[in-house]
Amino acid sequence: MSIWVIKKYQENKQNLKLEKSRLKPSESKHKQELFNKKYEGLQLLYEDFNDKSVKTQAVILYFGIHNSLFSLIITLFYQHPIVQAWLLIVIYAISLVFLVKNRPIKSKIDLTEMCLFELVLLIMGASLLARALVGANSEQVIEGASNLLIGLNMIFTFAPYFFLIVKLCLGIQEFYQSQKEALNKKKRKGSKRTEIRLVKRGSGKVKKKTTMSMSENVLDESLNDTVKNLKLDDLAIGIENLNSEVKNRRGEVLQNKQRGQATASLKVNSLRKRIKVNPPDFEWGTPDNSPDKL
Amino acid sequence: MKGLNILFPFSTLPFVYGALSKIIQYTRYINISRSTKLENLYVQSLGSIQVFPTPTLSEHTKSLFKESSLPYMFEKYELSSSFLVNFGDDLLSILTFTGLLVIAPGLKWLTRWLRNIHTTRLMINRMKLSLQNYVIGQIFESFMDIVFYSSLGFRTLSLEGKFSVMSFLAYLVCLAASGGSFI
Numbered sequence: 001m002s003i004w005v006i007k008k009y010q011e012n013k014q015n016l017k018l019e020k021s022r023l024k025p026s027e028s029k030h031k032q033e034l035f036n037k038k039y040e041g042l043q044l045l046y047e048d049f050n051d052k053s054v055k056t057q058a059v060i061l062y063f064g065i066h067n068s069l070f071s072l073i074i075t076l077f078y079q080h081p082i083v084q085a086w087l088l089i090v091i092y093a094i095s096l097v098f099l100v101k102n103r104p105i106k107s108k109i110d111l112t113e114m115c116l117f118e119l120v121l122l123i124m125g126a127s128l129l130a131r132a133l134v135g136a137n138s139e140q141v142i143e144g145a146s147n148l149l150i151g152l153n154m155i156f157t158f159a160p161y162f163f164l165i166v167k168l169c170l171g172i173q174e175f176y177q178s179q180k181e182a183l184n185k186k187k188r189k190g191s192k193r194t195e196i197r198l199v200k201r202g203s204g205k206v207k208k209k210t211t212m213s214m215s216e217n218v219l220d221e222s223l224n225d226t227v228k229n230l231k232l233d234d235l236a237i238g239i240e241n242l243n244s245e246v247k248n249r250r251g252e253v254l255q256n257k258q259r260g261q262a263t264a265s266l267k268v269n270s271l272r273k274r275i276k277v278n279p280p281d282f283e284w285g286t287p288d289n290s291p292d293k294l
Numbered sequence: 295m296k297g298l299n300i301l302f303p304f305s306t307l308p309f310v311y312g313a314l315s316k317i318i319q320y321t322r323y324i325n326i327s328r329s330t331k332l333e334n335l336y337v338q339s340l341g342s343i344q345v346f347p348t349p350t351l352s353e354h355t356k357s358l359f360k361e362s363s364l365p366y367m368f369e370k371y372e373l374s375s376s377f378l379v380n381f382g383d384d385l386l387s388i389l390t391f392t393g394l395l396v397i398a399p400g401l402k403w404l405t406r407w408l409r410n411i412h413t414t415r416l417m418i419n420r421m422k423l424s425l426q427n428y429v430i431g432q433i434f435e436s437f438m439d440i441v442f443y444s445s446l447g448f449r450t451l452s453l454e455g456k457f458s459v460m461s462f463l464a465y466l467v468c469l470a471a472s473g474g475s476f477i
Contacts, residue, residue, distance in 0.1 A: 001430075001475045041426035048306045060306060060434060064472075067313050067438035074323050075445040078365050081326045110307050117314050124321065131326045146329035149321070153335065156318050160311055 002045040006057045009035070009046050049104050056104040066095055085129035092122040109170070113163045120152050120159075127152075309431035313438055320442070325367045336371070348390045351382035359457045362450035375450040376458070377465040380443040384436050385468065391429050398422035430475060437472045444469055 012035045016028045023031075036043070050056045069091055077084045096118040098104070105111040127145040134141045322336040359376040363369070374380050398418060405414045444465040453459050 041423050042430065043423075044306050044309075044427040044430050060310075063310050063313065064434065064437050067317070068441040070317055070320070071438050071442035072445060074320055075442060075449070078323065078325060078367055081324050084324055105307075113307070114310070117311070121314065121317060124318065128321060128324060128326065131328070132324075135327065142327050143329050146332040149328075149332055150335060153318055156315055160308075 001042070002060050003054070003058060005039055005042045005045050006054050008039070009051065009057070010054055013051060048106055048110065050102075050106055056102050059104045062095070062098065062104075066091060081132040082129070085125060085132045089122065089125040089129060092118055092125050096122060109163060109167060113159070116159060117156070120155055124149060124152050306431070306434075309435045312435045316435075316438055320438075322371060323367050348383075348387040350386060351379070356382070359461060360452070360455055362452065364446065364450065368446065373446065375446060376461045377443045377447040377468075378457075378461040380446070381436075381439055381465075381468070384432075384439060385464065388429065388432050388436065391425055391432065395422065395425045395429060398425065433472050433475050436468075440465065440468045440472050 012032070016023070016031055020028065036047075039046075045060055046057055049059045070088065073084050073087045073091075077087070096115065099111065099115050099118060103111060105114060127148045131142055131145045319336070328336075356374070356379045359374070359379050362375040364373060364375050378385070398421060402415055402418045402422070405411060405418060447461065447465050451462065453462060
């Protein structure tokens with residue numbers, strides 16, 4: 001099942017790679033999320049491991065083989081402790097080299113933990129070999145090797161707790177950083193809004209505030225696209241362009257405002273002139289159908 | 295430390311750690327001389343820790359299985375030649391969790407039928423996924439034991455009596471299931 005899931009994962013990854021040019025980054029991310037959701041019940045088999053290839057992702061299979069080989073060595077070669085010790089050393093050495101060379105576990109701290117465990121097992125194998133080679137002849141070697149094994153046992157018992165505490169500390173730090181970043185982002189967004197917000201004065205009596213929400217959205221979208229598709233240099237150029245666009249828009253708005261004010265003043269002037277040139281010729285008197293005339 | 299498996303059912307590492315810690319304990323079966331201190335440590339670590347109260351095989355049931363003689367190193371630490379006597383408790387634990395896994399979809403259906411609360415359904419779904427990962431992890435962790443006890447069982451294979459046949463069938467099924475979960 002593990003190989004089957006990992007193959008499915010790799011197939012999905014290959015398909016996403018092929019469709020990279022056609023799909024937007026958000027779409028490919030969504031597809032990956034869909035896959036993860038579909039196989040969430042089997043996440044244990046592939047999630048923690050490096051997804052470079054099937055070879056690096058099938059760690060659980062390697063550990064399965066590693067552990068079953070240990071069992072077989074213990075039960076089949078019980079009459080030959082030296083052979084057992086040698087075989088165990090070979091297995092642990094291969095595992096350690098595999099872990100160091102391929103780095104199959106995503107998290108660095110988990111990888112360090114696994115390497116430490118394998119190293120402990122390798123030392124344990126060496127101590128077993130030392131004891132098997134001397135037999136019951138040298139008590140000093142037996143005592144020393146036994147004490148070493150007790151120490152290794154202690155490491156094996158307490159090391160996971162130590163790594164757990166380290167992971168917790170890192171998690172808290174990461175959470176604090178993300179919160180800080182989110183707060184900064186919020187602040188930056190706020191200042192950007194106030195910069196873009198333009199105050200439009202009305203006909204003298206009412207103050208009208210118009211936010212450039214539409215143009216802001218357009219700017220955000222174009223900025224997002226630029227970030228996703230372009231490199232750093234292009235990004236800098238893009239930001240410059242966007243800045244100039246903002247300036248142009250602001251200029252346009254100011255021009256419109258001035259133009260509006262000018263046309264309004266022109267209209268008022270012409271009306272005033274018309275009133276002065278052709279004053280209404282009405283008489284201040286009683287109307288024809290007033291009851292006095294009648 | 296076994297509790298970590300339940301705390302992080304989606305993470306493989308606690309299960310890998312569980313399997314590796316068994317390796318350290320199983321070095322007691324290697325026939326070499328050791329100090330009294332180490333011997334005491336091995337004897338102390340014989341009992342297994344149960345995080346969840348799952349059913350175990352009673353002494354009476356264990357006595358029903360036919361015993362054959364094993365090499366000294368294995369008999370010294372009270373190992374049985376029967377697969378089910380050695381692995382029975384772990385097998386029952388795995389079966390209990392698998393049973394819960396089977397019940398989960400029924401529970402989901404029941405909540406939908408009684409009162410369609412989104413949060414309850416979500417919680418049951420989450421529980422089901424966690425259980426599924428946990429069972430896979432348990433099978434992975436027990437793979438070493440399955441190979442170990444089945445090779446001991448093969449060494450003294452005799453199909454006399456229904457309990458011996460049952461034990462033989464159990465280790466065949468366990469080997470197939472755990473092998474299948476890896477490949």
